[in-house]
Amino acid sequence: MFTGIVEEKGTVRAVQRSGNTSFIRIEAKKVLEDVHLGDSIAVNGVCLTVTHFDGTTFQADVMNETLERSSLGSLRAGSPVNLERAMAAGGRFGGHIVSGHIDGTGIISDVKNDGIAVWYTVSAPPEIMRYIVEKGSVAIDGISLTVAKVTDTSFSVSVIPHTAEQTILSSKKNGDTVNLENDIIGKYVEKLMKPELEKTKSGVTMEQLLRNGFI
Structure with missing residues (x-):
């Protein structure tokens, strides 16, 4: 989970595409301070998993689904990107609930x-x-x-x-x-209300009236 409070701007150093998958390598500083393999880092709001890192860069695999649903497919070497590490337990919640799964x-x-x-x-x-x-x-x-x-x-x-x-x-x-x-x-x-909305389409029921205090 993220908060939408960007920690730093990184720079894309390499993008490699092969078939339906790709990997991206990004130069950064702050987000690398306590990075581990498998960590989640949001790149322009897209949650990616760290698969490799060194002292100045981290690398993440990017699936075809992600490329199709986001703007990551347009990134090139030299592109600036927003970076945020997953929120630490007990940290300040400065933004709002951000999953990193863009719509x-x-x-x-x-x-x-x-x-x-x-x-x-x-x-x-x-x-x-x-x-x-x-x-x-x-x-x-x-x-x-x-x-x-x-x-x-x-x-x-x-x-x-x-x-x-x-x-x-x-x-x-x-x-x-x-x-x-x-x-x-x-x-x-919306998901939780869907059953009630479906019932409403078929007309008001006695159960609904009773539940809402009309009887």
Whole structure:
């Protein structure tokens, strides 16, 4: 589990693709301080497993499924990436619950300055937008952010200078693809409510009326 508080920006040093699998090697500092084989590190919000590391880099395998569902397939040697280690037990929970299992991608459709802040508007498909709510949480390339505005096809976030400087968001421009992960709580609520919603479609039952205090 992650919190969406990016620890550092790393740099891709190598990407190798072979058939339906690939590996990526990333140069980093902070996330290597206590790294072990099998550790989870979020790369642009995608949870990857460390399969090799040395004093300056770590390597992770990337499955075809991951390449298809995220923007990792567009990374090249020299690409900057957001990095976050899995949250340690007892650590501060500074962001929100982030699994590192992204729901899909979106496209930055507008970037504008607003005093010290920068507004980013992201266009996303319906399967993403259904879980986006104003003042709710969303992870963009692994960054925990608060949704400030919502339309039917897009949402906007207002980013403070510190967040922009400490992440790769400052380099994003119109047309760029970003990884998106919805707040997992909304997805669980929808799943748990599905049986009740199905019952409602077939009409109100005496059991429902009784359970809700109408009888």
